[in-house]
Amino acid sequence: MPTRSTVIAPAWLARVEPGLDVETGMAVVVQGDRIAAIEPVDRARAAHPQAEFIDLPGHLLCPGFVNLHCHAAMSLLRGAGDDLPLERWLGERIWPIEGQLMSPEFVHDGALLGCHELLLGGVTCVNDMYFFPESMLQAARALGMRASAGIVVIDFPSAWGTGPDDYLAKGLAMRDRWLDDPLVGFTLAPHAPYTVGDDALRRVATLSQELGLPVHIHVHETAQEIAQSVEQHGCRPLERLRRLGLLGPDLIAVHAVHLDPAEIALLARHSASVAHCPHSNLKLGSGIAPIAELLDAGVRIGLGTDGAASNNRLDLLHEAHTAAMLAKGASQRAEVFPARAVLEAMTLGGARALGKEDEIGSIRTGKQADLVAVDLHAPESRPVFDPISHLIYTAGREHVADVWIAGHHVVRKRQLAAMNGRTALSDVVGRIGVWQNRISRILSGTAAS
């Protein structure tokens, strides 16, 4: 079978490559799973007469979005616990539900629902952390998505494992089973400093070095987490991670809301990445991450949606909009986190945090063809003075028109293109009512007790 090829000709192209801004009149040539060329439209068509030609007037083509922190399966818990701070939200809502329902089926159905929402919103790669991670991978791959699964580690037992040793053993075995799928990656995912002890964190540090895996961990999310660490360990959580050997370019520090200037400098010096999840931080009352200061210090930033139980919308463009707004508003500096920097964070920033910046995150010849086309010609987007401004400040996920992952055209005119994706989703939609009833029963039990 000859390699399929496609010539995509958008009105505007944003490659997210150094020194390049918005280009017009350019086409992206896709062959197989890779970007084969970026050249003027006429030349591309002449050079590839057999290719499918996709004309996208009024559309901006940019790299696929990388969601750097998600619990996709928690979409089944969307809206199950609002207006509660983190500790009560976890203790009174999330953990009781998870305790009763956690199973491969729960994770599969929730992840399929969540990944479907992400995909239609332009996310081509999701970095996930949850129990039964293999069920998440199956869901993401059914939709054609690129996914990074967290090898979760937590001190308490769950339906997925008995403790750190068991979680690591199961996670590493899972990793072996997926080695042949180039769209699947892994992180080590200790839940948080307050739920994982020193021994397990040391093992994670060693494994990260041995296997070259990123470490995906919630850290400095709330003021309470920090106070508790000082009391229990005699230092703040980030310092504890440093002592345990976890601070380095492989660290994905999720949330990082409460940071002092020395900690910001530490993250920068170690080339660690922050997964900024503004909606989750705001909704749980955790606070506002010091993005202006992190950017000033040169800390690497990616964006995450977190799970739908604390957001409640898995929409990375929405997250990008709020990230830009919040950085400006909190610092009272309108020039902070301009649209181009936000676009870089949600594409190349996420790729870099995952160690995949040579494969995804920008539009460059030889890279994987993970692409998103956003329609900017709806009346509510007009006029257009700067398409990157419009992508971040004006457009919504409803304007995401087409998505390619590894060269596959997985969303076509706002519809799932892959037959197996459509089928998988319609099955799940039919089962959501069952999950909703089960969760409602648990919630009414919790409220009554």
Add this chain to the structure above:
Amino acid sequence: MPTRSTVIAPAWLARVEPGLDVETGMAVVVQGDRIAAIEPVDRARAAHPQAEFIDLPGHLLCPGFVNLHCHAAMSLLRGAGDDLPLERWLGERIWPIEGQLMSPEFVHDGALLGCHELLLGGVTCVNDMYFFPESMLQAARALGMRASAGIVVIDFPSAWGTGPDDYLAKGLAMRDRWLDDPLVGFTLAPHAPYTVGDDALRRVATLSQELGLPVHIHVHETAQEIAQSVEQHGCRPLERLRRLGLLGPDLIAVHAVHLDPAEIALLARHSASVAHCPHSNLKLGSGIAPIAELLDAGVRIGLGTDGAASNNRLDLLHEAHTAAMLAKGASQRAEVFPARAVLEAMTLGGARALGKEDEIGSIRTGKQADLVAVDLHAPESRPVFDPISHLIYTAGREHVADVWIAGHHVVRKRQLAAMNGRTALSDVVGRIGVWQNRISRILSGTAAS
């Protein structure tokens, strides 16, 4: 002609009336421009066999949204000045463009574009402030929208008038021309304390009392505005408004970002309303309004989009989402501004600020039939544990399905229903390119100079 009547049967009804929460199995009966009854679906159908029956499974029906602060015509300037603080944004971008292009045609075309966006997002009443307000009214009314026009007052001349006396004379004459349209209202709209002198503000206070008109004014938007007032007038702007007789239940204090505790108490004591515009405040780097403290003090809150030049999206549901998030995050109290309070702010809160709470803002027998139906059964909204939570935390304007204003079904299944609205809009969409070219030329001249 017999009065048209409609029975609307949503899955969930949120009346925004004291003591009532979400109801199921209830229908809203609309006769002419008013709500005639709210009763169980079967009884409503039996009592009104000739009525059009509109079945809305999976939809939440709530009062139409009231946008308490907008410059709808500025949608033509969408994205024309990003990443700039208020003073530079006004001085380098907005005022130069307005200075050259301001005309009834500019305002009409921009307002039609802006009102179209608002209407499809569920806004049934817009409180606007801009030059050539009559052109805004014509645009809003062409789409079937309810609108409140600001009788703008500003010390400097513009294409619309020579100074305060002229602005007031023209505005009051305009008001007389629209007295017969029950969907049109007015406010006195002095631009801001820093652009309007004491004499004009005193005249506004007198006219407000004589005519019973609300006073719609930007105030305490930036720290610089306050510092300048202290230097020039020896007091902070709100205190100056108080001395000039403007502080009372008719005051719509737009932005109110920088407030000390005494000012918050003052606003509460005088029953003034705050028009909270979170995106504009964030994007211009103005800061974060102390919503938790305002709510604690019992200050009346409404929500506004501001204009598309500083937002850049006229989407009140998006504004509501951010308002909730920001109030929680800034106060680090997750329980602040819960979904029900946000829904009240964006409906009854706005109506109250405009002095229209007996006519609009909630679903009550005898009130105007301004209604919005939001589809919560899309996969990305499922499951649904609490439809009001979903409205604020999950849904987007893309889920607004149907809109009624004064009993007219102006948006039907996400499409403009009114023929004249569709025609008016398609004319404008054709002209946007012309405005875009003119604005681009001015911007490149500004950049070069």
